[in-house]
Amino acid sequence: MKKCRLNGEAVYAFNVVNSNLIVNHEYEKSLRRASERGNLKCEGCGADIIFRYGKVNVAHFAHKIDILGGGCTYSRESEEHIQGKKLIFELMLKQYPDIEGEIRHRFSNGRWSDLYFKFATGEELVIKAI
Incomplete structure (x- = not known):
């Protein structure tokens, strides 16, 4: 985790x-x-x-x-999955300095995403592995 x-x-x-x-x-x-x-x-x-x-x-x-x-479903992620999320997260933060990012983002409706990014323009990028 x-x-x-x-x-x-x-x-x-x-x-x-x-x-x-x-x-x-x-x-x-x-x-x-x-x-x-x-x-x-x-x-x-x-x-x-x-x-x-x-x-x-x-x-x-x-x-x-x-x-x-x-x-708890959160503890069931493999180390490879976690490292992949970390890699994408760090690359996005480096590429887009003004971006807000979060690993394992929970939405108000209770759903989760693996990665969540919000750009300065207000646009959002949600990544969910299947």
């Missing part, structure tokens, strides 16, 4: 390491503190999330307790 909510704002675990493999230690510490305090919530089901980084290869979020018995 690569995105969760902290005080209502979307946060991404992959932002801990940039494209040059340099670790943002302040961001990492803030996610660790939020995780310890129980302030990270799953984007999909609202359950408590923990932040994992250090002894694992890829920074990620995981359910603290799987109360749904694997029922």
Whole structure:
């Protein structure tokens, strides 16, 4: 899982390491503190999330307790799918500096998209993998 909510704002675990493999230690510490305090919530089901980084290869979020018995659909994405979304997300932000983007965007009707972008012109681009 690569995105969760902290005080209502979307946060991404992959932002801990940039494209040059340099670790943002302040961001990492803030996610660790939020995780310890129980302030990270799953984007999909609202359950408590923990932040994992250090002894694992890829920074990620995981359910603290799987109360749904694997029922949260957000945790079922493969690592390849997640990395693909990250790649497209970063390319779009680099190509269009004024764009707003979000991975795993939830619409007001409850539906999800894998990627969501809103251009300065107001046009929107929604990507959903099947």
